[in-house]
Amino acid sequence: MPDGRIIFETDLDNKGLEKKYAKISEKIDDSEKKLNDKKIRQSALKTELKDALSEAKKTEDTISQINARISELQSIRDTYGIKNPVGLSEAQASLKEQTAILNQQNKEAERIGNQYTKITDSVIRDTESLNGMKAQAAEITDQLAQAEKNQSRFNEAIGDANKRFAKLQSRITKLASRVLIFSVITAGLRKFREYIGDVISANDEASAAIARLKGTLLTLAQPLVDVIIPAFTTFVNILTSVISLLSRIVSRAFGK
Numbered sequence: 001m002p003d004g005r006i007i008f009e010t011d012l013d014n015k016g017l018e019k020k021y022a023k024i025s026e027k028i029d030d031s032e033k034k035l036n037d038k039k040i041r042q043s044a045l046k047t048e049l050k051d052a053l054s055e056a057k058k059t060e061d062t063i064s065q066i067n068a069r070i071s072e073l074q075s076i077r078d079t080y081g082i083k084n085p086v087g088l089s090e091a092q093a094s095l096k097e098q099t100a101i102l103n104q105q106n107k108e109a110e111r112i113g114n115q116y117t118k119i120t121d122s123v124i125r126d127t128e129s130l131n132g133m134k135a136q137a138a139e140i141t142d143q144l145a146q147a148e149k150n151q152s153r154f155n156e157a158i159g160d161a162n163k164r165f166a167k168l169q170s171r172i173t174k175l176a177s178r179v180l181i182f183s184v185i186t187a188g189l190r191k192f193r194e195y196i197g198d199v200i201s202a203n204d205e206a207s208a209a210i211a212r213l214k215g216t217l218l219t220l221a222q223p224l225v226d227v228i229i230p231a232f233t234t235f236v237n238i239l240t241s242v243i244s245l246l247s248r249i250v251s252r253a254f255g256k
Helices: 015-080 088-201 204-254
Strands: none
Touching (some): 015 088
16 A cells, blocks of 8 residues: 555566567468468479479370381381381371370470469568568567566666665655654643743732742843854754755655
């Protein structure tokens, strides 16, 4: 519960950095997932492209063999004057068929190759972007670590300031208590003096005795008046200044 003490509370605000780190970490996780999916697709396309090129190569070999067979049969035809050697027509028909198959295989390989090139470029861009985000995250982590160190040092300094200010408050409180007690005692003595004065005024014999005492005291004190009165006046002025200073200190300390 409040006890009039003033406590310095400081907490370096790192919420901005923490939010930024949380946001970029979320983006990193999302980017890594998407990048992994693309890499899986890239690997699959690479396999498909390899298989398509392999099939096209087989067809090319077959066409080469058919061309060789056709050349051989045409040579027989030309050498021996055989109008249509056995197998030439079939070889030519097979060549036409395999050429059509090769054309289709080349188109398919080209299509897969374009997809593979596109996704490979995308993987490269995403990898560079991901590396950039990871570098930013690492930088923010360093900033948070440094901020934590600064927070620790700052808290130590503030803790020390709180202790010193608490001591000052304690001293001011004690002084204020003493001033208050002094005021109470002074008021009590004033009331007591007034009461004694009233009692003496009501008694003729006491009044006469007091009058004689006053005369005697005045005669006794006259040589001391020139010394005591200035000293007393100076003391009262100094006391007034001290009390005024304490009042200002207390007012500032407690905001009143």
